[in-house]
Amino acid sequence: MTTIDTATGAAQTMVLNMGPQHPSTHGVLRVVLELDGETVVKARPVIGYLHTGIEKTAEAKTYSQVIPLTDRIDYLAPMSNNLCYCLAVEKLLGLEAPKRAQYIRVLMTELTRINSHLVWVGTHAIDLGAMSVFLYCFREREELQRIFEFVSGQRMMTSYFRVGGLALEPPPGYIERIEKFLNYFPSRVDEYEDLLTKNRIWWGRTKGIGILSAEDAISMGVTGPMLRASGVAYDIRKYFPYSSYEEFDFAVPTRTEGDVYARYLVRVAEMRESVKICRQAIKKIPAEGPIRAEAPGIIPPAREEMKTSIEGLIYHFKIFTEGFAPPPGEVYQAIESPRGELGFFVASDGSAHPHRVHVRAPSFVNLQSLPQLVEGRLIADVVACIGTTDIVLGEVDR
Amino acid sequence: MEPQDLANGTVVSKVRAWDAHAIAETIVFRNELTLVIPRERLRAVAEFLRDDAELRFNLLSDITATDRFPIEPRFDLNYQLLSLSRKERLRLKVHLAGNDPVAASVVSVWPGANWHEREVWDLFGIRFEGHPDLTRILMPDDWEGHPLRKDYPVEGYR
Numbered sequence: 001m002t003t004i005d006t007a008t009g010a011a012q013t014m015v016l017n018m019g020p021q022h023p024s025t026h027g028v029l030r031v032v033l034e035l036d037g038e039t040v041v042k043a044r045p046v047i048g049y050l051h052t053g054i055e056k057t058a059e060a061k062t063y064s065q066v067i068p069l070t071d072r073i074d075y076l077a078p079m080s081n082n083l084c085y086c087l088a089v090e091k092l093l094g095l096e097a098p099k100r101a102q103y104i105r106v107l108m109t110e111l112t113r114i115n116s117h118l119v120w121v122g123t124h125a126i127d128l129g130a131m132s133v134f135l136y137c138f139r140e141r142e143e144l145q146r147i148f149e150f151v152s153g154q155r156m157m158t159s160y161f162r163v164g165g166l167a168l169e170p171p172p173g174y175i176e177r178i179e180k181f182l183n184y185f186p187s188r189v190d191e192y193e194d195l196l197t198k199n200r201i202w203w204g205r206t207k208g209i210g211i212l213s214a215e216d217a218i219s220m221g222v223t224g225p226m227l228r229a230s231g232v233a234y235d236i237r238k239y240f241p242y243s244s245y246e247e248f249d250f251a252v253p254t255r256t257e258g259d260v261y262a263r264y265l266v267r268v269a270e271m272r273e274s275v276k277i278c279r280q281a282i283k284k285i286p287a288e289g290p291i292r293a294e295a296p297g298i299i300p301p302a303r304e305e306m307k308t309s310i311e312g313l314i315y316h317f318k319i320f321t322e323g324f325a326p327p328p329g330e331v332y333q334a335i336e337s338p339r340g341e342l343g344f345f346v347a348s349d350g351s352a353h354p355h356r357v358h359v360r361a362p363s364f365v366n367l368q369s370l371p372q373l374v375e376g377r378l379i380a381d382v383v384a385c386i387g388t389t390d391i392v393l394g395e396v397d398r
Numbered sequence: 399m400e401p402q403d404l405a406n407g408t409v410v411s412k413v414r415a416w417d418a419h420a421i422a423e424t425i426v427f428r429n430e431l432t433l434v435i436p437r438e439r440l441r442a443v444a445e446f447l448r449d450d451a452e453l454r455f456n457l458l459s460d461i462t463a464t465d466r467f468p469i470e471p472r473f474d475l476n477y478q479l480l481s482l483s484r485k486e487r488l489r490l491k492v493h494l495a496g497n498d499p500v501a502a503s504v505v506s507v508w509p510g511a512n513w514h515e516r517e518v519w520d521l522f523g524i525r526f527e528g529h530p531d532l533t534r535i536l537m538p539d540d541w542e543g544h545p546l547r548k549d550y551p552v553e554g555y556r
Contacts, residue, residue, distance in 0.1 A: 048537065056545055091428050218456050218482070219508060220509055220510040221510030232482065329428065330427065330476070331428050331430060332430060334459070341459060345478070355464065356464045356465075360459055360460040360462075360478065
């Protein structure tokens with residue numbers, strides 16, 4: 001059992017168990033709180049309730065079979081996970097997806113970022129008592145889910161990115177549909193901002209709450225919007241560009257206050273930047289071209305080739321029965337997921353099964369700073385602070 | 399950057415100048431630099447990398463382990479470091495023998511290492527000396543065994 005040592009030993013403190021079944025813990029997070037009246041003296045997050053052993057399972061699969069597992073790690077940003085894993089395996093293999101696939105990957109992951117931030121704004125607002133924002137956000141999220149279904153065939157567990165490129169050619173008309181969404185979406189962000197940004201109640205619940213200084217954030221390994229709201233402009237898309245992000249022109253929103261309100265502003269600004277990136281991606285995507293790298297024996301051949309040539313048939317059979325074997329070695333690939341630095345550490349021993357797949361989950365690391373955010377604050381602020389770390393328990397526990 | 403440049407770059411030469419025996423081996427694979435560190439020098443190297451004014455590897459991204467069972471040394475610890483000022487990543491690696499899986503904790507160097515080390519203890523059974531609270535984090539507290547070891551079956555023990 002997880003207990004909390006009453007640091008003070010004083011009789012006036014009590015221990016309160018919050019979660020794992022609590023609507024504002026965003027899943028199955030449990031926080032053990034030591035309270036002095038309404039003030040939190042000590043907080044201890046307890047995790048593991050959603051541990052599914054994905055890293056262990058991955059070792060028994062072939063490299064391609066791991067992709068559907070990555071969807072289920074961070075189920076609010078499946079494409080970011082697909083992308084990071086595919087980039088890691090591609091790095092291991094030493095191959096690169098064709099440009100057209102790279103731009104489509106950028107377009108889809110930026111839509112994923114918007115999708116994830118929409119859930120975040122909505123649930124964060126509902127946690128703090130603003131019901132209508134949630135309904136507004138889910139209205140736009142629904143259209144995004146339909147776009148994902150249109151392009152990949154799935155609303156949530158997309159598995160759309162594959163090693164070396166994409167699963168399938170996007171359907172005709174997908175650009176127009178995404179453009180239509182991008183045209184009206186900024187005005188919808190204005191609507192959320194009308195409801196929250198200058199709302200006095202929102203200010204009261206978020207300003208000056210859950211402050212994390214830049215030094216503390218760095219020493220705890222905190223990344224993503226949380227680090228940027230503390231004034232550090234660390235964005236992997238700029239620091240270590242992947243998937244052709246170096247060709248895109250976008251700003252990295254930062255704030256210096258480091259409180260719940262600053263994180264809200266950073267994430268809202270990121271949604272607007274994502275729209276810009278999506279528009280640039282649409283301009284860059286060539287109408288035609290390969291969506292998968294050319295690598296016989298590793299990347300499945302086109303269906304036409306599989307049906308008409310004996311080499312294609314053999315490669316297809318071998319890839320789907322045995323998989324492919326990258327050279328022995330270890331790589332670490334990180335991308336900027338909606339929550340921060342998402343990293344995949346993949347080790348190969350030269351066989352067709354990964355020797356080790358480790359996920360550096362941003363939620364896991366960011367959640368570790370929760371005690372720093374809440375200790376010394378009121379118990380009502382705990383809810384605001386859990387919301388502001390933007391955790392996905394599937395990713396925390398894996 | 400060329401592999402030989404990475405293996406002889408600023409990071410390696412600065413660490414070597416500070417302590418000639420701090421690096422047992424350098425590995426460059428796919429443009430990623432890995433320094434193999436003797437186990438007993440881990441914490442000192444970590445402090446040097448964090449505090450050196452030119453290097454400033456102040457952000458610890460990740461700690462994880464790999465198991466090479468039945469080959470010895472069985473375990474590898476991998477530390478992913480990031481220097482925000484140099485825009486550079488670095489991996490430290492420590493080999494651990496299967497009959498003595500213990501390493502020094504780096505929580506005092508990077509407080510964020512706390513949960514990572516608990517996770518490695520939980521899933522691999524590698525102990526970290528000097529860790530403030532080395533308890534299980536993902537598996538239940540009364541769980542037996544360490545699931546990510548290679549001699550632990552995927553389906554678990556029945």
